[in-house]
Amino acid sequence: MTFKGVSIVVARWLSSLELPFRLDRGLPQANLRLVVDGLAGALALGVVVASPVAAQEKPSSLGLGIFTFTSGPAAAYGMPGKNAADLMIDEINAAGGIGGVPVSATYVDEAQGAQGVIAEYRRLAGDAKNQVMVAALSSANCLALAPLAEQLEVPTVGWNCDTHQLLIDGKSKYVFRPNGNTVPEFIAYAIYLLDRKPDVKTIAIINPDYAFGHDAAKIFIAALKALKPDVEIVAELYPKLGSPNYQTEISRLATARPDVVFSNLWGADLENFVRQAAPRGVFTSSQVILALGETVLQRVPLPDGVIVGVLGDGWWMSPDAKAKPETVKFADAYKARFGEYPVFPSIKMANALIYVKAAYNTAMQKNGGKWPTRAELADAMKGSKVGTLTGTAQTRADNDGLVDQIVGVTAKTPGQQFPVIGDMVRYKGDSLMPQAGQDPLAWIATLKPEFAKGLPKPGSYK
Amino acid sequence: MLNAIIPLLLDSLASAALIFFAAVGLTLVFSVLRVLNVAHGSLYSIGGYVAASICLFIASRQLNPYLSFAALLFSAVCVAAIFGPLIERGLVRWTYGKSEAVQILITFGLFLILEDLQRVIFGVQSFYEDAPMRLLGTTSIGGVVYLNYQILLVGMAFLVVIGLRLLINHTRLGRLITAVVTDREMAQSIGIDTNRIFILALSLGVFLAALGGALATPTSGIAPGLGADTMVLAFAVAAIGGLGQIEGAALASLIVGLARVLAIYLAPSLDAVAPYAAMLVVLLIRPYGLFGSVAARRI
Numbered sequence: 001m002t003f004k005g006v007s008i009v010v011a012r013w014l015s016s017l018e019l020p021f022r023l024d025r026g027l028p029q030a031n032l033r034l035v036v037d038g039l040a041g042a043l044a045l046g047v048v049v050a051s052p053v054a055a056q057e058k059p060s061s062l063g064l065g066i067f068t069f070t071s072g073p074a075a076a077y078g079m080p081g082k083n084a085a086d087l088m089i090d091e092i093n094a095a096g097g098i099g100g101v102p103v104s105a106t107y108v109d110e111a112q113g114a115q116g117v118i119a120e121y122r123r124l125a126g127d128a129k130n131q132v133m134v135a136a137l138s139s140a141n142c143l144a145l146a147p148l149a150e151q152l153e154v155p156t157v158g159w160n161c162d163t164h165q166l167l168i169d170g171k172s173k174y175v176f177r178p179n180g181n182t183v184p185e186f187i188a189y190a191i192y193l194l195d196r197k198p199d200v201k202t203i204a205i206i207n208p209d210y211a212f213g214h215d216a217a218k219i220f221i222a223a224l225k226a227l228k229p230d231v232e233i234v235a236e237l238y239p240k241l242g243s244p245n246y247q248t249e250i251s252r253l254a255t256a257r258p259d260v261v262f263s264n265l266w267g268a269d270l271e272n273f274v275r276q277a278a279p280r281g282v283f284t285s286s287q288v289i290l291a292l293g294e295t296v297l298q299r300v301p302l303p304d305g306v307i308v309g310v311l312g313d314g315w316w317m318s319p320d321a322k323a324k325p326e327t328v329k330f331a332d333a334y335k336a337r338f339g340e341y342p343v344f345p346s347i348k349m350a351n352a353l354i355y356v357k358a359a360y361n362t363a364m365q366k367n368g369g370k371w372p373t374r375a376e377l378a379d380a381m382k383g384s385k386v387g388t389l390t391g392t393a394q395t396r397a398d399n400d401g402l403v404d405q406i407v408g409v410t411a412k413t414p415g416q417q418f419p420v421i422g423d424m425v426r427y428k429g430d431s432l433m434p435q436a437g438q439d440p441l442a443w444i445a446t447l448k449p450e451f452a453k454g455l456p457k458p459g460s461y462k
Numbered sequence: 463m464l465n466a467i468i469p470l471l472l473d474s475l476a477s478a479a480l481i482f483f484a485a486v487g488l489t490l491v492f493s494v495l496r497v498l499n500v501a502h503g504s505l506y507s508i509g510g511y512v513a514a515s516i517c518l519f520i521a522s523r524q525l526n527p528y529l530s531f532a533a534l535l536f537s538a539v540c541v542a543a544i545f546g547p548l549i550e551r552g553l554v555r556w557t558y559g560k561s562e563a564v565q566i567l568i569t570f571g572l573f574l575i576l577e578d579l580q581r582v583i584f585g586v587q588s589f590y591e592d593a594p595m596r597l598l599g600t601t602s603i604g605g606v607v608y609l610n611y612q613i614l615l616v617g618m619a620f621l622v623v624i625g626l627r628l629l630i631n632h633t634r635l636g637r638l639i640t641a642v643v644t645d646r647e648m649a650q651s652i653g654i655d656t657n658r659i660f661i662l663a664l665s666l667g668v669f670l671a672a673l674g675g676a677l678a679t680p681t682s683g684i685a686p687g688l689g690a691d692t693m694v695l696a697f698a699v700a701a702i703g704g705l706g707q708i709e710g711a712a713l714a715s716l717i718v719g720l721a722r723v724l725a726i727y728l729a730p731s732l733d734a735v736a737p738y739a740a741m742l743v744v745l746l747i748r749p750y751g752l753f754g755s756v757a758a759r760r761i
Contacts, residue, residue, distance in 0.1 A: 073685040075586035209734065237730045242691070244682035245480065247612060248473045248726045254606040255466045255727075268588035272683040275592055279600060281607045 058371045062098055064089075064105045064356070065124035067135035067145075068159075068349075072111040073242040077267035077295065077345050078137050081160065082107060083338050084346035085134070087330070088353045098360045099371065110136055114144045121145050125152045131374055132157065134352050137345075139163035139212055142175075149174045155359070155378040159352035160345060162311060163215060164440045170398035174374075176381045178355045178393035178401035179348045180312040183440045184432030186216050186264075188405040189289055190223035191432075191452045192307060192425060193260065196409075197287055202234045204258035204286070206249055206273070208265055209238035216264040216291065219444065226447040234258050239269075246273050250280050257285070264291040274300045295343040297410070298418045306410045308421060313391040313404040314347035317420060319462060320391055321347075327389040351388035358386040394429065398436040402429030406461065426461040468604030470727055476612040478719030479619035480682075483674025484692045485699035485711045486622065491667035493706030494643055495660055497554055498562065500569040502671050503693025504576035505545060509672025510684040511584045513537035517591035517679070530593040534676040541672035546665025554664065555657075573689065581686055588685040595680040611680055618677060622670070623712050630708075639663060698737050702744045704754020713752060717744070 066085050069078025085105055093102045108120040117136065124130045125148075133149065133156040136142050142161030149156035150173060158166060158177040162185060166177060193200065203224070207213030217236060224231045235256040237249050253261055261282060265273050274296055282288065283303045290296075293308025294315060302308070315321060316331040330350060334342040342350070363372035363380035372380065386393045394402040404426050411422030434443035488502045516533040520526075553572060557565040598610035630636035641649040642659045650656050675684070675692075699718055703710025718737040725736035732739070744752060 071581060071586045072687050073588065076588050076685070079586065235730070237726065238733070240734050242685070242687055244684065244688055244691075245678070247609075247681060248477055248723050251469045251473045251606050251608075252726050252730075255469050268683055268685045271588060271590065275590055275683070276681060279596065279607075279609060281600075 058099070058101055059129060060101075061129065062101045062103045062132075063124070063127065063130035064103060064353075065108060065121065065130050065133040065135065066105045066159075066349075067108045067110055067117060067121075067133070067141065068137045069111050070107060070109045073268040074111065074137070075267075076271065077292075078110065080295075080338075080343050080346040081137060081349040084334065084342055084349040085353060087334055087337060088350045091330075091333070092353070092357060098357050099364050101371070106130065108135075110138050110141050114141060117141050118144055118148060121148055122152070125154045131155070131377065132356050134159050134349070134356065136161055139166070140210070142166055146172065146175045153374055153378075155374055155381060157352050157356060157381075159349050163211060164219075165215075167398050167400045168440075170437050172399045174378050176355075176378075176395060176399045176401070178386065178388075178395060178403070179314075179352060180403055181400055181433065182212070182215050182219055183434065183444070184405055184427070184429065185309075185311045186219040186291065187223045187432045187444065187447075188407050188427050189262065189291055189307065189309065190220055190227060191427070191455060192407040192458060193262075193287075193289060194224075194228055194452060195425075195458050196307070196423075197260070198228075200228070200231060200259045200287075202232050202256075202258040203260045203262060204235040204237070204253050204256050205233065206235075206237040206239065206246075206253065206261065206263045206265065208241045208269060210241050213238055213241075213264060217262075218441070220262060222441055222444040223447065226445055227449050227452055241269065243269060244272060246276050250277050250282060253277075253282055254280065254285070259286060260289065261286045262289045262291075266292040266295065271296050271300055274302060278303070292344075293410070294421065295345065297420070298340045298343070302410045302419050304410055304412060304419070307407065308410055309405070309407045310344040310347075310421075311405075312344065312348065313388075313406050313426065314344040314351065315390065315406055315421060316342050316347060318390060318406055318424070318426070320426075321389060324389065330389060347390055351390065351393065354388050355381070355384075355386050355393055359384060392429075396436055400433075400436070402433060404429050405432060408458070408461075423459045424461040425456050425458050427455055431455060465605065466727060469606045470723055472603060472606075472608060472612075473723045473726075474716065474720040475616045476608075476719075477722055478715040479612075479615040480674070480678055481695060481699055481718050482619045482712055482715035483622070483670065483677060485696040485703070485715060486626070486708060487667035487670030487674070488696045489700045489703065489706055489708060489711045490626070490670065491664055492700070493708075494639055494663035495550075495554065495558075497557060497565050497569070498705075499554070499664075499667065500566055500693065501549070501573040501576055502667070502696055503689035503691070504573050504580070505541065505668050505671040506675040506678075506692045506696075507684060507689040508545070508576065508580060509538050509541050509675030510679045510682075510688065511580060511589060511675075512541055512672070513676035513679045514589040514591040514684060515584075517593055518589075521591070521593060527593050527597055530591070530597075530680075534594065534679070535673070537676045538669050538673035542665045542669035545672075546668040547661050549668070550661045550664040555660070573693070577686065577689055580689070586686055588683040589679075590683050592680050609681065615677060615681075619712075619715075622673075623708065626708050635662065695737060698741045700751075702741050702751055704748075704751030707751065707753035710751055710753030714744075 068081045069075045089103050089105055110117055133154055135145050135156055137160045139161040142158045156175050162180050162182045164181050164183045205217050207217050239249055289307040291309050294310045321327045331341055359377055359380040363376045384395045391404050406426050408421035408424035410419040413420045434440050484506055491499050513534050516537050517530040520529050557568050595609055595611040600607050601610055638654055638659055642656050699711055699714040703714035717740050721736040721740040725732040
């Protein structure tokens with residue numbers, strides 16, 4: 001109501017300008033007053049609505065800009081995220097919304113490329129209704145949007161972008177990442193591999209040809225070199241993102257005859273690779289590591305013993321997840337609505353929305369129950385510790401999240417028709433992360449074999 | 463490296479076979495209709511989607527799995543029967559005699575429409591159907607396990623080259639096509655129904671594209687974006703071989719296949735650019751492609 005009063009006062013003051021500036025122009029005085037009052041009122045209201053202060057009035061709905069891939073090969077990974085967002089928003093709204101405000105999402109397809117994504121971000125940020133951006137899936141898009149988030153002062157939660165470069169300068173005020181970082185993610189595979197196969201000598205890598213693929217390889221190799229310096233990399237293949245055919249790469253892997261094949265292929269690429277590599281014996285001749293392997297467990301018949309992971313702790317069947325009724329309910333609702341259980345991108349999205357909801361609750365607690373501004377919301381995310389569907393997201397001073405890492409191997413279980421993750425380990429989030437501000441690769445180079453000895457072993461997470 | 467020579471050659475042939483299917487229809491259509499069909503890649507992926515859908519239907523009804531081989535061919539025939547006449551009558555015929563820029567813009571528009579159409583009908587998720595690949599099993603050659611289906615693909619590519627040669631040189635339709643290609647006005651004046659020839663030629667081009675997509679399906683996934691990738695590669699092959707040259711397309715496919723495979727074996731970081739590097743080298747030496755010439759209109 002305060003703002004309505006301010007609007008009327010501003011409007012009245014503006015309309016009083018008609019006399020000194022002789023704005024009558026032959027109009028009857030009453031009509032003139034009406035016109036000027038209307039214009040001035042509209043202007044004043046526009047100013048008030050567009051200003052961040054107005055956000056302290058509870059809006060009729062809370063808009064979220066959610067960026068994911070809804071088309072192209074990456075949609076195989078992006079759509080489970082969108083599905084989870086749809087489901088989670090329905091659940092939030094059924095429970096009364098956030099602080100009594102219903103949530104609505106505007107989805108942006110990241111397949112349009114960085115320029116389109118930036119334009120969409122600007123457009124959504126220009127509408128005060130959209131208080132938060134959940135952006136993005138692609139690390140490249142997150143890197144492109146981060147400066148914009150700071151410039152426009154819009155709280156932005158990276159729901160899936162893992163690149164360690166995102167928050168490396170430690171200066172971010174509005175960009176947060178509660179879901180994972182490439183450094184702990186890929187060190188975890190090196191440690192797990194060496195625990196499980198300490199005599200490994202040769203490794204081949206097949207990763208997608210873009211930043212995520214190259215960064216993952218760099219971190220994985222750096223960790224291996226630090227922890228077991230005699231390991232030899234016999235092939236490094238980087239097929240184009242979205243490649244439909246890997247037959248030549250598979251032949252190349254077969255001729256290199258490595259002890260281990262490591263891959264962070266994902267989405268349709270991963271599914272393609274597995275379908276093409278399995279009949280050609282790659283999974284029997286080498287120990288295969290599929291860093292994002294959980295996403296295809298329900299879709300392709302992976303043999304037993306493949307090392308798979310979830311980039312973080314987001315597996316709906318982990319002991320922690322199964323112990324939470326809300327996670328079981330979410331997984332069952334997801335299965336009922338979309339025909340398969342949530343894969344870890346779905347859980348990452350759900351956890352990101354839980355993180356946003358928690359930030360609203362904290363911000364409203366801090367300011368006496370008022371609807372928070374964007375700045376207040378960002379402030380509430382800083383240093384937060386949020387219980388998610390699968391664990392805890394601890395936000396550090398540099399806005400990066402500490403989440404645990406789960407790694408295991410494919411195994412059969414009588415409870416499911418598809419392989420599950422067995423022989424699991426759960427590494428603590430902070431145990432594999434360099435300190436804020438530390439150069440990640442320099443930190444990895446300092447690791448000694450003793451470092452891994454102090455960490456939990458395969459099979460210890462039950 | 464010596465122990466990799468046999469796999470390297472086999473991979474080159476298998477890679478070339480897939481590329482050839484994508485390129486030969488494009489070059490045939492250009493040869494007869496003088497239209498560069500930018501939508502060719504979409505027709506390739508539609509062939510793949512239709513084949514996968516029929517194969518998945520066969521699997522879901524638990525019908526004889528060997529029917530999936532027939533399904534690959536049947537889907538290509540269906541796509542050609544529907545899209546060939548439709549595109550020629552509804553769109554391409556209006557571009558005859560117009561500048562290449564207009565033709566490219568119109569077929570590019572068609573490409574965009576077909577890409578969206580696929581998204582609407584088949585969704586954005588990847589499609590897989592590998593029954594034919596699994597049915598044929600594997601063979602170990604030079605210490606590397608190969609899919610027998612890959613070897614079948616190489617054989618199919620040879621069959622298509624021979625089949626097209628036979629069609630053009632030893633059938634009445636082939637002679638009519640040759641007459642139209644050589645001199646369209648003269649062919650019309652002696653009573654050849656050029657409109658019919660154009661429909662048949664375009665449908666044959668669509669059939670070859672759809673057959674390529676269908677045959678690729680058992681060893682490759684299909685997802686939105688495949689059409690664009692295929693189109694670019696087909697253009698590179700057509701440019702290397704010489705536009706309108708069937709043997710040129712076959713040889714160019716081998717060159718591109720070999721370039722890609724060599725890159726993957728020796729310099730993986732050059733994998734994506736290898737086909738275009740090969741194209742650059744060929745076009746610097748022979749600007750009209752290996753079999754092309756300024757005025758020739760042979761097929």
